[in-house]
Amino acid sequence: MxxxxxxxxxxxxxxxxxxxxxxxxxxxxxxxxxxxxxxxxxxxxxxxxxxxxxxxxxxxxxxxxxxxLQAPQGWLLSHEGQPLPDSGFESGNAVGCESGQPGQKERIPRARCQELGPRAGRLREELGLSVAEVARACAVSRPTLLQWERGTFPKALTANQLRAWECALLLAPGQLLTPPVSHPGGANPPSEPPE
CATH class of the missing domain: 1.10.260.40 (lambda repressor-like DNA-binding domains)
Known part of the structure; x- marks a missing residue:
């Protein structure tokens, strides 16, 4: 680069x-x-x-x-043929489908969104990614991503938006809804808690 x-x-x-x-x-x-x-x-x-x-x-x-493309950062231009996780959304009852087309109108319940926002913010910091980088990867504005990280969602988060957010954080599909304490990639947590 x-x-x-x-x-x-x-x-x-x-x-x-x-x-x-x-x-x-x-x-x-x-x-x-x-x-x-x-x-x-x-x-x-x-x-x-x-x-x-x-x-x-x-x-x-x-x-x-x-x-x-629901791919981790670096995948498109890499020389390795890294296999990607299945594109299917497998998070059990976490998503309620509003239409018969999977991935298009599926919405994450607000209560789940409020839980995952702050966790996603911590994971972003562990990875050393800026708000702007993750916002670009999610195709949303920086203020929108900041709202998401605070657990504030003016509209329900769609499954496609969740997948893009997970990809930006180098997580497999559905992993943000059932997160570990720290990033599964082994990133070290920040030395000081975020303000």
Missing amino acids: TGDREWIPRADAPRIAQRLRERRRALGLTQVELAGNAKLAKSTLVHWEKGRLPDTLSAGTVIALEAA
């Missing part, structure tokens, strides 16, 4: 394009849906899936794409 840009070697473009295309299809997303979730123009995504990537991408764009 150079500054806040990711360099894309020409030789890596076909591999990245294939990874992008295959993961989008595995999630059952159309190009329009993925482009919208990652805040890209559809034509841009179409070019990228064909291997016509620019020489550099902003770090924010890469993070937003990985969040939209």
